[in-house]
Amino acid sequence: MRSIHSRSLVGWVLALGLIDFGARAAPPAPPGNAVQAGVSDDEAEARAQFRVGVAHFNKQEYREALEAFRRSLWLKKNRNTMGNVASCLKQIGQYDDALEQYEEMRREYPKLPAKIEAIVAADMAELSGLVGTLAVAGDAPAGALLFIDDRLRGKLPLENPLRVSVGSRAVRVEKEGFAPLTMTVGVKAGEESVAELVAMSRKGRLVVGEKHNWVLRVELDGEDVGVTPWQGLVDAGQHKVRLHGLMGVEALAACEAPGGAAEEGAKVASGVEVASVKPYEETRVVLGAEEQDASLRVDSTPEGATVRIDARVVGKAPWEGRLPLGGHVIEVSAGGFFSAKQTVQLERRKQRELSMSLERRPDLVAGARAARNRKIGVGLTYGVGVAGLGVFAVAGGLALDKIKELDARCPNRQCPSTEAGNQRAAAALGTAATVGLLIGALGAVAGTGVLLLTRPESSKRRPDPRVSAGVGLGSFEVKGAF
Structure with a gap:
């Protein structure tokens, strides 16, 4: 390969450069610092920088020479200065830049003298073998x-x-x-x-905004990552983005952008958008949020009733607040009253007012007292009846025994005077048994009457009771359905 350090080529380029500048130069000026007549300040400075470049090049200080030649070229374009720049680039190993410099030289000066063209062509051929x-x-x-x-x-x-x-x-x-x-x-x-x-970390930048410039929470793949406007590096691929938050009612009505995230107000949210993020690229997503709840007021009669919405206690009536759009179950309850339920359908930007009246329950204390009295009355009457039946059973049994004894002692029912006391005793026992039977029957009837007459209102709609009673010597039985 031909030597990169071609001093002969550089020599003629430098020589031509000096000749070129000399051909344009005016006669020498008087000694001193005065600018030569007919030479502009830029041209004079270009000439001076050119000479500096030559001096550095002769010392093989190619980088310093390159800087001087480029300053000269910037002040005044000159074909030979361009050639010197290309030579310096070649010497410091920037073969691609040197080749481009020669190409630019040819574009600027398409009709180079034959001698210069031949040298430039040869140098470009050499440089072409040093680049890819x-x-x-x-x-x-x-x-x-x-x-x-x-x-x-x-x-x-x-x-x-x-x-x-x-x-x-x-x-x-x-x-x-x-x-x-x-x-x-x-x-x-x-x-x-x-x-x-190859990116070691395949991430891209995702930028998320809200079209009204509202400050809302950013939900990225189900996780809260900050507020709008938001940006951050995320893994390449598809990501689900959603906005949600609260907006002051006044700001929402005026469609104004708040200064920060609201702590209370109407619930707003956007739909879910899928963002495709590419490595080392920026993906922008702008979502539009809409109001997601409506206002509801609940009044109750009586006031102060407990308000439950979707099975959750929210406060006492009258109650007012905002709820998500759609259907909700409202339940109002108070002590001494039957609870009431109602389903409401809430629509965007429409306030609903709900008034619910509660039906009073029966007096529970009075009902308990009546039930207790009923039990006592039924117990007493049935108790008297049972006692009467007990007397009937005992007295009746003794009377039968006395009668059997008298039958044994009094043939043909003719009793001597000595049995008069036993006869009176048997008669007395019979009377007691009869009275006991009557008392037992009256007690059973009275108890049943108290049971029927004092039953609660809720059981009065049932079918009529069926009662059957059986009375026998030494026993009494009552059966029935109530």
Whole structure:
């Protein structure tokens, strides 16, 4: 390969440069710092920087020479200064930039003298063998800055592969808000190399806003991540986004954007939107939230009744508050009254007023007292009846015994005078038994009457009771259905 440090080529370029500037120069000015007549300040400074560049180049201080030649070129465009810039770039190993400089020189000066054209063509042919091309693929974020060997080479995506000097090249891609992507690529002469970027963390930026500029909570994949406007790095892929929160009623009516998240007010929420996030790219999602509840007022008769909404106690009537849209079960209850329930359907931005009257329960104390008295009355009457029947059974049994004795002692029912006492005793026992039977029957009838007449109102609708009674010597039985 031909030597990169071509002093002969550089020499003629420098010589031509001096001749070129000399051809345009006016006659020498008097000694001192005065500017030569007919030479502008920029041209004079360009000439001075050119000479500085020549001095550095002769000392092989190519980077310093490059800076001086570029300052000269910036002050005054000159074909030979452009050639000197290309020579410096070649000497410091920036073959791709040197080749581009020669190409620009040809575009600016398409009709170069034959001698210069021949030298430039030869140098470009040599440089073409010292460069390859580089393409960027993989996780290459659009809009990112591409640096090669710490030199900015453009933005991604590239329209065409870049021409790059051969050798090991450090590739770095930077995008604001993301960690840079870096890798090293080996570039070969005349070949295209590909920098296949791989992100260590495949994240993208998600930006979430609300179309009314309301400050609402952001729910990302079911988790609260902050308030709108919100942005953050998330894993690449699909994410579910939803907004929810509270809005002051006045701000909601005026559709105003509050200064911060409201602590109370109407419930508002958006639908769920799926955001597709790509690595190293920004995805914007703007959701529109709508009011999700309505106002409800509950009054009760009597006042102060407990109000339950969907089985949850919310307070005492009169009660007023906001509830989610849709159906709700309202229940009102108070001591001494039957509870009342009603289902309401709440609609957006419509206030509902609900008045509920409770039916009084029967006097429980009076009912308990009546029940107790009823038990006592029934117990007493049945007790007297049982006692009477007991007397009947005992007296009747003794009377029968006396009668049997008399039958044994008095043939043909003719009793001597000595049995008069036994006859009177038998008669007395019979009378007692009869009286006991009458008392037992009256007690049973009276107890049954008290039972029927004092039964609660709730049982009066039942069918008529069926009662049967049986009386026998030494026993008494009452059966019935009530």
